[in-house]
Amino acid sequence: MSDRIASDAPAVPSHRTHLVRSGGTRLPALGVPSAASLSGGERIRLVLDGRQCHARVQAGADGAVIRGAYDTGGDLAVVDGRDDSVPPAEVENRLVAWCRGHDRERGDAVELDEIDPGFHYGLRAPGERTVYDVLRRPDTGLRDIARDLDG
Template identity: 45%
Template sequence: MSDRIPSDHASVHTERAEVARSGGTRRPCLHLPADLALEPGSFVRLVIAGDEYHAEVREDRSGFLLRGAYDLKSEARDPGRAENRLVEWLRDEGREPGDPVEIDEIEPGERYGLRLPGERTFYRDTSGPGGSLQDIASDLDGVDSDG
């Protein structure tokens, strides 16, 4: 089994998300398409530029959104002083409110990837034994591997 999955692989479902403002702040966030298998208040793993982070799925009057992505699940639960990797990536890529980004559904309800429209990327395959080993390593590091 391959250890990398391309974003255009048949097993990866891609939707378009839109950059928006987070509430009354100037910080960007992502409005997500309704077609994704998401639950408000759940935590997902989010792959951005090859690195995996943790994000909480939020809900507002227009649907689901992601306000941030963090190194640890505990930081996603309480982001107060943690580095927001989603905001960093959006700013680094010059994404403004109204701009699209692609969101790849790698493992429905659990693992997603972000990329710019038209770009192709590869995701690490965590479905086999390597994924289980990663979960064990995360548990040893004190990180909850349930998303």
């Protein structure tokens, strides 16, 4: 059984941020607040309505952003491997689906919860409370092998 922690627990820093426009698409992206200590290129886990997703932090013109969240690291690799910022139709961007499901669009506020800084985060609408399953970080040896395979 995994550990669980509530979004309003003292051990979970929450950061108010906004959905932004990033790049040439009209799709919402998550503005990453500087207090979250994330920088471009980092891969994280992002929880959306209880679903564990994979996301990559990218450097944007106005700071770091997350343009999408995907079911698997493989989905993220497919999106990352493309020349444009629009993912292939068969790979669902869970961040966009979450925004639609919560009636959130560019300019709207959201809460980014730090479950495990630098690795595991949760996204929720302001005023919502949720409980997260706490993930263990991958073994560093396995992470290094995966990074070598990704190139």
